[in-house]
Amino acid sequence: xxxxxxxxxxxxxxxxxxxxxxxxxxxxxxxxxxxxxxxxxxxxxxxxxxxxxxxxxxxxxxxxxxxxxxxxxxxxxxxxxxxxxxxxxxxxxxxxxxxxxxxxxxxxxxxxxxxxxxxxxxxxxxxxxxxxxxxxxxxxxxxxxxxxxxxxxxxxxxxxxxxxxxx
Amino acid sequence: xxxxxxxxxxxxxxxxxxxxxxxxxxxxxxxxxxxxxxxxxxxxxxxxxxxxxxxxxxxxxxxxxxxxxxxxxxxxxxxxxxxxxxxxxxxxxxxxxxxxxxxxxxxxxxxxxxxxxxxxxxxxxxxxxxxxxxxxxxxxxxxxxxxxxxxxxxxxxxxxxxxxxxxxxxxxxxxxxxxxxxxxxxxxxxxxxxxxxxxxxxxxxxxxxxxxxxxxxxxxxxxxxxxxxxxxxxxxxxxxxxxxxxxxxxxxxxxxxxxxxxxxxxxxxxxxxxxxxxxxxxxxxxxxxxxxxxxxxxxxxxxxxxxxxxxxxxxxxxxxxxxxxxxxxxxxxxxxxxxxxxxxxxxxxxxxxxxxxxxxxxxxxxxxxxxxxxxxxxxxxxxxxxxxxxxxxxxxxxxxxxxxxxxxxxxxxxxxxxxxxxxxxxxxxx
Numbered sequence: 001x002x003x004x005x006x007x008x009x010x011x012x013x014x015x016x017x018x019x020x021x022x023x024x025x026x027x028x029x030x031x032x033x034x035x036x037x038x039x040x041x042x043x044x045x046x047x048x049x050x051x052x053x054x055x056x057x058x059x060x061x062x063x064x065x066x067x068x069x070x071x072x073x074x075x076x077x078x079x080x081x082x083x084x085x086x087x088x089x090x091x092x093x094x095x096x097x098x099x100x101x102x103x104x105x106x107x108x109x110x111x112x113x114x115x116x117x118x119x120x121x122x123x124x125x126x127x128x129x130x131x132x133x134x135x136x137x138x139x140x141x142x143x144x145x146x147x148x149x150x151x152x153x154x155x156x157x158x159x160x161x162x163x164x165x166x167x
Numbered sequence: 168x169x170x171x172x173x174x175x176x177x178x179x180x181x182x183x184x185x186x187x188x189x190x191x192x193x194x195x196x197x198x199x200x201x202x203x204x205x206x207x208x209x210x211x212x213x214x215x216x217x218x219x220x221x222x223x224x225x226x227x228x229x230x231x232x233x234x235x236x237x238x239x240x241x242x243x244x245x246x247x248x249x250x251x252x253x254x255x256x257x258x259x260x261x262x263x264x265x266x267x268x269x270x271x272x273x274x275x276x277x278x279x280x281x282x283x284x285x286x287x288x289x290x291x292x293x294x295x296x297x298x299x300x301x302x303x304x305x306x307x308x309x310x311x312x313x314x315x316x317x318x319x320x321x322x323x324x325x326x327x328x329x330x331x332x333x334x335x336x337x338x339x340x341x342x343x344x345x346x347x348x349x350x351x352x353x354x355x356x357x358x359x360x361x362x363x364x365x366x367x368x369x370x371x372x373x374x375x376x377x378x379x380x381x382x383x384x385x386x387x388x389x390x391x392x393x394x395x396x397x398x399x400x401x402x403x404x405x406x407x408x409x410x411x412x413x414x415x416x417x418x419x420x421x422x423x424x425x426x427x428x429x430x431x432x433x434x435x436x437x438x439x440x441x442x443x444x445x446x447x448x449x450x451x452x453x454x455x456x457x458x459x460x461x462x463x464x465x466x467x468x469x470x471x472x473x474x475x476x477x478x479x480x481x482x483x484x485x486x487x488x489x490x491x492x493x494x495x496x497x498x499x500x501x502x503x504x505x506x507x508x509x510x511x512x513x514x515x516x517x518x519x520x521x522x523x524x525x526x527x528x529x530x531x532x533x534x535x536x537x538x539x540x541x542x543x544x545x546x547x548x549x550x551x552x553x554x555x556x557x558x559x560x561x562x563x564x565x566x567x568x569x570x571x572x573x574x575x576x577x578x579x580x581x582x583x584x585x586x587x588x589x590x591x592x593x594x595x596x597x
Contacts, residue, residue, distance in 0.1 A: 065354050070208055070305045091358055099307040142191035154307050155216050164315050
């Protein structure tokens with residue numbers, strides 16, 4: 001249903017609050033396009049400028065913790081983030097990603113390095129870094145979540161499926 | 168293998184049979200809440216969708232509480248948009264001064280035991296105090312509920328906490344939840360639901376039970392659900408809620424983690440500056456001078472909080488140099504506090520009593536900004552650096568009794584050592 005995502009890995013640390021590092025909270029009055037050029041700069045200088053469309057964020061544990069602002073995910077989409085891999089996500093951040101069509105994968109990160117070519121297979125439940133011989137099985141995202149991601153987010157999904165079935 | 172309360176409620180709303188932790192279900196929602204700080208985002212999603220039909224609007228409350236009063240034109244315009252939208256689509260409107268979302272929803276009898284309730288504020292876990300599955304969501308989620316009456320949920324694993332023993336007089340649910348934060352850490356229950364049970368919960372009045380479920384948001388919990396008893400059902404029925412059908416966990420439910428806390432040994436707890444999970448017994452911070460004493464918020468702005476403060480401050484004055492601000496959680500709380508003479512006692516003691524709303528919880532409205540070096544003790548839920556508009560001030564968290572005792576002396580004080588500090592509500596026959 002969903003085709004595998006391939007991109008370059010950009011590493012971020014543990015417990016990153018996306019309200020603080022990827023929203024206008026600390027760029028008052030600035031629009032999303034401006035924040036997208038400066039996101040995470042206070043943690044990793046130049047992060048946003050090195051990030052190319054289609055690349056992947058590989059973040060430490062609890063990425064997006066304590067940060068419920070949906071704006072963070074709108075900005076990540078503007079940056080062209082194709083997917084995020086983390087040991088575990090902040091709860092509302094995880095929801096916001098799915099609802100905005102941004103694939104999120106929970107996976108052990110040991111051995112994955114900055115700049116690695118990484119592949120996320122959501123349907124198959126696999127994270128691969130060929131160059132390092134890393135192949136990790138992860139729980140496949142539930143079908144209901146994959147459908148929302150495939151549609152590009154919850155709003156486009158509902159447009160296509162007005163009869164959203166309880167299941 | 169049996170089921171937890173969360174598994175039963177979500178399953179019952181998604182086809183009938185209990186769900187299992189880890190599954191994703193599309194569940195029918197019973198009631199929804201949209202507050203002003205997230206309204207723009209949700210209403211924009213509805214515009215993106217292009218639908219003018221919002222069948223769930225009559226079961227959604229629009230609450231104007233965070234920007235009360237609005238600090239700028241943008242916030243005032245959000246309020247105008249919410250009022251117009253609620254009027255057009257028939258949503259329930261709670262305007263400035265009516266109170267905080269998590270207080271007005273239960274007071275309004277909008278949901279009952281076993282319901283699924285979602286709100287755009289993190290502290291929507293509060294509804295768990297009434298045996299409902301209450302959880303916080305964002306704008307896209309809420310717009311989907313308005314349009315379809317449904318939402319997807321990953322069914323959470325549950326941490327079961329048995330709170331046994333009798334809380335000492337002067338020790339409150341707030342102290343228990345602070346203890347939980349010290350034990351599990353902030354976000355220590357991320358993704359999980361919590362079930363609180365045990366004799367200490369049974370002995371609590373509804374006000375205190377709401378604190379228990381509310382403050383679980385700082386633990387990262389998706390929900391914090393209590394079993395219902397006669398107190399719960401009587402409270403809900405008195406406010407016109409639908410017939411409560413309590414949901415119990417099975418004796419052989421599968422829990423992620425289970426432990427017991429002996430409530431009888433717990434002294435008053437305080438979270439030290441900047442970190443909600445840096446929690447110590449009040450003795451360890453005793454004597455810390457304070458400049459501000461704040462009582463209010465969705466965590467501790469209820470009638471029993473006002474009563475705790477009044478029992479300590481009756482006929483006395485807050486210490487020189489201390490500014491005390493009290494914000495009732497709702498217009499109903501304010502009115503009842505006035506009827507009981509609490510507003511007079513507190514005002515005479517030197518406190519300022521504000522109109523109901525989110526008040527001094529966070530510097531959104533700009534009506535409380537601390538100065539360099541100011542130290543605050545508050546009954547609120549968060550104490551992050553800069554939360555009251557100044558990175559060079561410090562915020563400590565304690566129960567309303569601890570806040571009032573500290574206001575009286577001018578430094579952090581164990582309420583049990585102050586006359587009136589061991590006040591307790593007299594349980595009403597159910």
